[in-house]
Amino acid sequence: MTGSAMNSAIYEGRVRHRRFSPAAHAFAYRLFMVYLDLSELDAVFSTRWLWSTNRRALARFRRMDHFGDPNVPLDQAVRDLVA
Numbered sequence: 001m002t003g004s005a006m007n008s009a010i011y012e013g014r015v016r017h018r019r020f021s022p023a024a025h026a027f028a029y030r031l032f033m034v035y036l037d038l039s040e041l042d043a044v045f046s047t048r049w050l051w052s053t054n055r056r057a058l059a060r061f062r063r064m065d066h067f068g069d070p071n072v073p074l075d076q077a078v079r080d081l082v083a
Contacts, residue, residue: 007037008044038075
């Protein structure tokens, strides 16, 4: 991933609701959504102390725990599942 822009991103937004009956009620909450390009997992997590794919960390993603054969790239395993 060196030298190229990443597709992964964190989006920020707001969820709002307003009701007038039977009783007036409204709320608004901040919202954060993560778009993670699965082919970028190693690159995204490599510079973060909190997350990791290959070392101990507070949050660790182990490929062998998800979608079968760990020798198949995760993005391909997901595409194969939904195809």
